[in-house]
Amino acid sequence: MRVSTAWWHMSSVLQMQEQQFKLSRTQEQIASGKRVVRPSDDPISSVRALELGRALDKTEQFQRNANIAQNRLNLQESVLVEAGNLVQRARELTVQGANGSQGNDSRKFIAQELRELRASLLELANSQDSADQYLFAGFQSNSQPFVTTPNGVEYRGDDGKRALQIGPNRNVTDGNPGSEVFQQIRQGNGVFIVEADTGNQGTAVVKNTSIRDLQQWTGEPLRVEILADSEYEILDEDDNVIAAGDYRAGEAISVNGIEFIIEGNPEEGDSFNIEPSRNQGMFVTLDRLIEGLEMRVENPRDRALQLNELNRSLEDLDQVLNRVLEVRAETGARLKAVDDQREVNEGTKLNLTTTRSELEDLDYAEAITRLNQQQVGLQAAQQAYVRVQGLSLFNFL
Structure with a gap:
């Protein structure tokens, strides 16, 4: 077979160019740290790496959402702790004010301290996060939720709860609307209230109220009337007598599964109203107490x-404290869920990152070895070309 000089030159140049191309690709891989620099390097691995990248981006977004939820829930927890402390202090002041040793002037001083506590609670109810969004405004987070009006404190937010997705199948609410925390609080013992009629002439005071059998309680308003000779009757809305008995101060009166105690000396014609509990705002409770x-x-x-009013306020404050504790428990449960999901997300991120690394990251030891081999191959091809292209029959004449 005869090899022409032109063909030989062309073949040598092509071989050197191929060696240069391989060397260039290896240098590019080493510079980028990636085995798959472009899809054509490994189409299957490239597609799989893209899928893993999208999954990793989504997981990182879940983590960002979890961080946002955690920050807001931590802030809400701090606000609720402080609110609970203030309400507890209000309860202590109420007990102090109900003490018989207090006079009109000293009770006014106590009321003044309660006004300051009320102002602090209002400030807490209007708390904002680091983005200047109100914590307890529901979906109206750019507007102040609690506003003072001539009729008292009004809630201007809504009942919305913002949910953030912190996992593929996990959402978490990042806070409670102010209506749940500061407004929707049951009166009395949470089931019913007993109030003395403002026209009473005696000195009877309602004390403890309790539920003996909730199934017997119908929620029907009732009225206790004091009769002559220390007797009483309990009437329904239609003035039908459903129970009666002899009044003895400090002795429990039971009807329809509920029980309450009246102390002191009522006069004939005095009455006490039994009503089912309704929602009452925290600031209404404080205003009545003051x-x-x-x-x-x-x-x-x-x-x-006065004692009847203060005793009612004590029951209402207990319900306020219970509500704060309930919301704190919900907040703690959500924080636990966020922490658990964050750990899951971190594990998912590690798995995704490891798998993608195995698909597209470069083995530097193998690449450098290959680079050295390709450099030697290119140098050998270049030197061979230089040596051979100078050969001629005239050199042997």
Whole structure:
């Protein structure tokens, strides 16, 4: 077979160019740290790496959402702790104000401290996060939720709960609307209330209320009327007598599965109203409490009216504390869910990153060895070309 000089030159140049191309690709891989620099390097691995990249981006977004939820929930937890402390202090002041050793002036001082506590609670209810969004406004997070009006504190937010996706199948609510925390609080013991009629002339005061059998409680409003000779009747809405008995101070009165105690000396014609509990805002409770403490007491009847108001306020404050604790428990459960999901997300990120690395990352030891081999091959091809292209028959004449 005869090899022409032109063909030989062309073949040598092509071989050197191929060696240069391989060397260039290896250098590119080493510079980027990737085995798959472009899809054509390994189409199957490239497609799989893209899928893993999208899954990794989604997982990282879940982590960002979890961080946002955690920050807001931590802030809500701090606000609720402080609110609970303030309400507990309000309860202590109420007990202090109900003490018989307090006079009208000292009770006014207690009421003034309660006003300051109320202002602090209002500030907490309007708390904002680091993005200046209100914590307890529901979906209206750019507007102040609690506003003071001539009729008291009004809630201007809504009942919305913002949910963030922190996992493929996991959403978490990053807070509670103010209506749940500060507004929707049951009166009394949470089931019913007993209130003395404001026209009572005696010194009877409602004390403890409790539920004996919730299934017997119908929720029907009732009225206790004091009769002559220390007797009482309990009437329904249609003035039908459903129970009666002899009144004894400090002795429990039971009806329809509920029980309450009246102490003191009522007069004939005095009455007490039994109503099912309804929702009452925290600030309404504080306003009633302050008003009760500021009542001027001139005689035993005035003192009984005041004590009835303060005892009701104590029950309402207990419900406020219970509500704060309930929301704190919900917040803690959500924080636990966020922590658990964050750990899952971190594990998922590690698995995705490891798998993608196995598909597209470069083995530097193998690449450098290959680079050295390709450099030697290119140098050998170049030197061979230089040596051979100078050969001629005239050199042997």
